[in-house]
Amino acid sequence: MYGFTSVSSKGDLEEGTLYPGLSYGENELRWGFIRKVYGILAAQILLTTLVSSFTVLYTPLNLLLRGNSGLLLFLIFLPFILLWPLHVYQQRHPLNLIFLGLFTVSMSLTVGVSCAKTDGRIVLEALILTSAVVSSLTGYTFWASKKGKDFSYLGPILFSSLIILILTGFIQTFFPLGSTSVAVYGGLSAIIFSGYIVYDTDNLIKRFTYDDYIWASVALYLDILNLFIAIMEILRGSDG
Template identity: 80%
Template sequence: MHGFEKLSTTSKGDIEEGTLYPGLGYGENQLRWGFIRKVYGILAAQLVLTTVVSSITVLYPPVTDLLKGNSGLFLFLLFLPLILLWPLYVYQQKHPLNLIILGLFTMCLSLTVGVSCANTDGRIVLEALILTSAVVVSLTGYTFWASKKGKDFSYLGPILFTSLFTLFLAGFIQMFFPLGSTSTAIYGGIGAVIFSGYIVYDTDNLIKRFTYDEHIWASVTLYLDILNLFLTILRILRSSDN
C-alpha cells in the first residue's frame, strides 16, 4: 500500500515537473509540448537557412556586389517579406504551400542580413551572434520558468506594440535627419530592449495562446524577434566600433 502511494506521488511529481503552467491538464500539457517542439524545429530550420544564405552572401562577393549595385533589387528583397506575410498568414495551414512561402520569406530576409554582415567587420558579426544567442537562450529559459511559476506576460503586448511603433517613427525620421554615433547607439539599445521584450511575449504566447495549427505563424514571430534583435545588436556594436 505504501509502495503504491509512493509510486503515485512520484508519478504525480514527474507530471507536475514538466507542466508548462499551473492548471494545465496532463493530456493538454503533452499536446502543447508537441506543438512547442514542432515550432522550434521549424525555427531551427529557418535559422540554419539564414546562416547558410548569409554566409554565402558574405563569402561570395559577386552576390553582395549584385545586391549593393542594384538598389531596385535590394529594395524589392527588403519589402518582399512584408508582402509575403499576408499569404503566409492566410495559407499557414495549406501544406506544402505554407512551407514554400515560408522558404521564400526566409530566403529574402537572409539575403538582406547577409548584405548587412558583409558591410561589417567579421569580429563584430561574431560578437553580435554570440550576444544574440545568449540573450535568446536566457530569455527563453526565463519565460518557461516564469510560466511554470504562474507568471503571465500578456500585458506586454500593448506596451511593446506602442514602443515598436515609436521606434519605427524615430527610424523614419532618422532617414532625413541622421543622428550621431551616440544617438544611434542609444536608439539601437532601446530597440534591443523592445525586441528582447518581444521574445518573452511571443514565447509566452507559444506556451499558452497559440493554437496547435498555428505552428508556422508562431515560428515566424519568433524568427522575426531573433533576427531583429541580431540586427539591432549588430548596429550597436558597429556604432560603438566606429
C-alpha cells in the same frame, strides 16, 4: 499511506507541466507543438546563416545588392509582402512551407547585406551575444510560466514601442544619426525585441493554437533576427 501517495503523484505531475492547471494530456500535446515550432525555427535560422554567408562571401551578389538601391529596397519590402500569403496559407501544406522558405530567404538577403557592411569581428560578437540573450530569455520564460507567471500584459506595451521604433527608423533615412545615436537606437531596439522574445515564447507555451506552428515560428524568427541586427547596430555604433 494511499492518500499520501496520491497527493505526491499529483504534485510530481504538476511539477512537470508547462504551467499550473494544465492536464497531462494537454501538456504532452503542447510539448509536441513546441518541439515542432522550434524545429521549423532551427531550419529557418540555418537557412538564414547559409544565405547570409553566401551573400557576404560571393562578391558578385554582394556588389549587386549593395550597388542597386532599387533592388535592395525591393528586398527590404518583400518580406512584408510575403507575410500576407504566409498568413492566409499558413495551414495549407505545402504552400505554407513554400511561402515560409521565400520569406526566410528574402530576410536572409537583407541580413547578408548588413553583415557585409560590418566588420567580421562585430558580426561574430553580435551572433554570440544574440545566442546568449535568446537562450537566457527562453529559459527564463519557461521557468516563469511553470511558476504561474503570465506575460500577456506586454503585448500593448511592445506594440506601441515597435511603432515608435519603426517611425524613428524611417526618419533616420532622411536625417541620418551619428554613431552614438545609432548605438542608442540599437539599444532600445534590443530591449524591445528582447521583450518580444519573452512575450512570443509565452504565447507559444499558452496561447498559440496547434495549427499556428508556422505563425509561431515566424514570430520568434523575426524576434531573434531583429535582436541580432539591433545588437550589431550597438556594437557598430560603439566601434564607430
